Amino acid sequence: MELRHLSAFVAVAEELHFGRAAARLHMTQPPLSQQIRQLEKDLGVALFERNTRSVQLTAAGRTFLGPARDALAAAAVARRAARAAGRGEVGAVSLGFAGASSAVTLPVLTRAVAAELPGVEMTLRGPWYSGEPTGRIAEGTLDLGFATVSGTRGLASRLVRRDRLMVALADVHPLAGRSEIELAELAGERFVAFPAGRGSEVRELFVSSCLDAGFMPTVVQEAPDSFSLLAMVGAGVGIALVVEAAQSIRLDHVTFVPLAEPAPVLPVSLVWRQGDDSAVLRAVLDLAEQVLPTPAD
Structure with a gap:
């Protein structure tokens, strides 16, 4: 049993006329009749009662019509799904x-x-x-x-994206009201930072930038994530160098001040x-x- 046989059967069953069904399927009547005979042979039952004046469904044909429509609909869904997957529209x-x-x-x-x-x-x-x-x-x-x-x-x-580093400070810090800060001004500060050796490029950029500015930063405490880091800043544990996107984390008692240009930049890439x-x-x-x-x- 093939889908083309089911399509031929449904067309004849709905038109009850081989000529109109053939025109609907954009084919001639002889191959349509051949497909119906092949389907009946495969099923072992007659699906139509034919004479020179009319075509009627048999009891078997009426029973078979619903499942045949369902099978064609399921095939159409499968075809659309496969094509959509091939175009990257599903997955x-x-x-x-x-x-x-x-x-x-x-x-x-x-x-x-x-x-x-x-x-x-x-x-x-x-x-x-x-x-x-x-x-x-x-x-x-x-x-x-x-x-x-x-x-x-x-x-x-x-x-x-290119994400510049900024200084995160408690709002009571003496530098909190500044419009910008030179990195070298932070030489005597206590810092909180992400853990070393955990794959944090922010930590590596922070340390290398401080060394370029002439000092080794004093890290007094480490934090596992940006929220915890900024919470420690707000609590006065220390200051931090963070990417500018960290400003999206809103915490009381924390303020952000840009570093004077040229500020260190963390590149953000899409990777695959x-x-x-x-x-x-x-x-x-x-x-x-x-x-x-x-x-x-």
């Missing part, structure tokens, strides 16, 4: 993000996917430190991620595996190029 993509450094880019992409690719399921993984998603993408446990890239082989990336031929991933990447274009220098 699933896992997306990793890195805390505050993804606070601006993440909602832009996920909202665009929800609006433009409603058949794509985005599974969010994180938050992690900014260097972590690259390893997970490389090992194949993550499809796509917002991350900094440090030359990991086998990965492709595109810059989507080279050679990944997933159609749904390509659709998401194409959409990301529209909503998160590479920033100008």
